[in-house]
């Protein structure tokens with residue numbers, strides 16, 4: 001079987017010389033236990049990292065989804081793909097470049113895409129570059145259509161399009177969320193795993209991060225003398241109803257401190273939720289007996305500022321916005337299932353049921369401090 005699967009926050013590409021499971025998250029900075037973060041709880045990604053080579057200095061070409069993903073998938077910089085925004089397709093606008101999945105496909109692999117691998121829309125010709133890159137039409141989770149809808153229950157009991165949006169999943173349209181649908185589809189592609197699924201209350205993930213334990217970014221102020229061109233005024237946050245209601249001055253803010261703490265809390269909760277989706281996928285892979293013949297790559301399209309330098313979200317060139325996790329699990333190279341005395345390679349770890357733990361790779365010790 002030649003399968004290739006990626007799951008982004010959450011998407012799936014598969015590639016059996018070795019299968020390749022390529023997981024590319026969205027907007028995920030290196031706020032992960034395996035990158036030395038002491039606060040965030042990411043046991044499943046840390047477990048993967050403990051069996052992998054972890055690259056500590058990986059950076060996106062640009063802290064924007066479409067140029068970063070197009071650059072990585074064509075192995076060309078944005079000044080070659082001529083894409084710095086979301087509004088053109090490289091085969092038309094820059095050159096008929098072969099993509100990474102297209103190369104695998106040309107070598108006889110079946111390549112499949114679940115969720116957001118290419119940036120959707122005109123940047124990938126409204127097809128996610130199918131049929132050039134993929135053996136079957138890419139899967140997009142139906143519930144993604146509600147991304148910008150009013151689905152967040154506010155303190156007034158009404159629904160809003162908020163930034164802070166920890167939801168009860170059963171109350172969401174369709175009773176599901178896009179990452180859950182993508183992870184389930186990816187598992188279906190992997191086949192056969194009886195899946196119990198993660199907890200259904202995203203608000204539960206907030207409980208992992210009590211507000212009184214949150215702190216501001218260590219450098220929360222806009223640097224003195226910062227050239228205006230180096231600053232991005234985080235418009236994607238300002239357009240959200242709850243942020244708009246704060247009437248924050250443009251362009252530098254700042255966001256009130258109590259709201260900053262809540263943004264950080266919600267981001268960490270979202271990272272733990274992502275970790276659960278990655279855990280579901282990896283344990284499904286393992287339960288199928290494919291952990292010994294499948295490479296797993298885990299990365300992100302760019303980072304996300306959480307108040308450092310007075311910045312939020314993506315777009316800027318600060319390292320928190322451009323640095324990404326990059327993890328390669330290569331069976332027989334970074335780890336071999338025979339090295340385990342017993343048990344699974346990727347058992348699912350419930351973040352709610354575990355105390356802090358350390359993972360040690362047999363050959364590649366990672367920088368995790370519990």
Ligand SMILES: [Ca+2]
Nearest residue numbers: 026027065301
């Ligand atoms: Ca992104």
